[in-house]
Amino acid sequence: MSRLRDFWLILRGDPEADRVVPPTGFTVRLTFFSSSAMAFLAVFALALSFATGRLADRWGSELARSSTIRISAPAGQVEQQVQATLRVLETTPGVSETRVLGEDEQRALLEPWFGPDLPLDSLPIPRMVEVIEAGDGYDSEGLRLRLRAEVPGAVLDDHTRWRRPLIRAADRLRLLGWVSIGLIGAAMAAMITLAAQSALSANAQVIRVLRLVGARDVYIARAFVRRFTLRAFLGALTGTILGVLAVVLLPSASAEGGFLTGLGFQGSHWLWPLAVPLLAAVVAFWATRLAAFHALRELM
């Protein structure tokens, strides 16, 4: 309850108590600058976490629902094997949709490697059949065995082999983003602690006088905590606004990036940066409070 009361007193403010401790320019600048810079970085770390999260989800869900059957056969047997494959798929439980990729789609897939004028007719390009899963999906091992028996030129690729490491990498990146936010918070707490300790040392005489007239430690600490919490909040607010502007102004990669995603926020994720100044204020409150009580014990 006393912590909540302290927080309320900080929000409410006490101009008389504030006047007791004179501001020290160096600590004002250090707190403001460090919280601005850390909030700016925190916005980017948040954007990175959300972007990699989206990427992992996308790769995990979209690719998990689709797979491909590649049919390589002598020129005269290709169409026959495609039809045989479709027949096998029609009778396979868990398959909702099948589609044979057209020449244009295959050309588009190969264009990045062979250029736009690819003579598909003259190349032994395998035909591709896209398979979309239904419900819990199909038994990939069973389908593989059936295809091997009925369509010798068909090979099932359910993307598992290359999808898993990609999802793992995206998940790690997301984790890295959150770890970065934690480290940014810790670094900010360290800098604010340093600034608070410096301010407390610079005001040792003020503390002596306050104690002489009967001030309790909580009164003295509150004067410092309020000042540092507000400074950190305003600094973090500035850094957050700049960080969000920088994210907004980032060039979009979604159109050209294909299966990549833009580094930014989408939908309700735009609300998350609003938490950065509040978290900075909470970090500053605790860092200054701990530093103040520690210093006041030392000054006994």
Place this chain on the structure above:
Amino acid sequence: MIELQDVAYSYGGGALLSGISMTLASGSFHFLTGPSGAGKTTFLKLCYGDLLASSGQVSVFGQDARGMDRDDIARLRRRIGVVHQDCQFLDHLSVAENVALPLGVSGKDARTEMQNLTDLLGWVGMSKQMDALPPSLSGGERQRAALARAVIMDPEIIIADEPTGNVDWEMSLRLLTLLVELNRMGKTVLVATHDLNLIRAAKAEVAARVLRIANGDIQLAGADL
């Protein structure tokens, strides 16, 4: 009110005070005298909880100082007005704000105590300087403002450490008059001073007892002052 039993205080390996037992009764007026470095300030600090005795017991208002936590000591200071030789003001605050400081730290609203503050500054003759900053005050003005700050919480005990150390004789007498007035109001007064003339002048006004501190011990001084 303040009771010391076999109190010793050591500093830097040597005993500054040892075996001190005495009582400062409620409403009494005591002078503490002795050479520089004899331990007058240390003795006063033991009385208002700024230092803890190395051994022995210091009781203030019936409470053992060793059993007090930091909040208890803060509350104790609100019942004891302290005047330092160097006054210990916050130089960025006005005289009135400095004098009202004890009200603020104890949660009282200085605005509702404004009349009390004005009266008090008038009593010490500082009404005109209430908006001045401490560095612009003379030595005597600083001491009178410090005395006003010491009594604004209506404490039961006034402790003054060399209050006349930096002022002329006329101002010394003026400060003495204020302290005697406080004693007549029922306050317990303890003044450390090396100024024997001040003690002699006070004895004409009030039944003051004189304690002499020397070689780590405190003795009641006789009529040889």
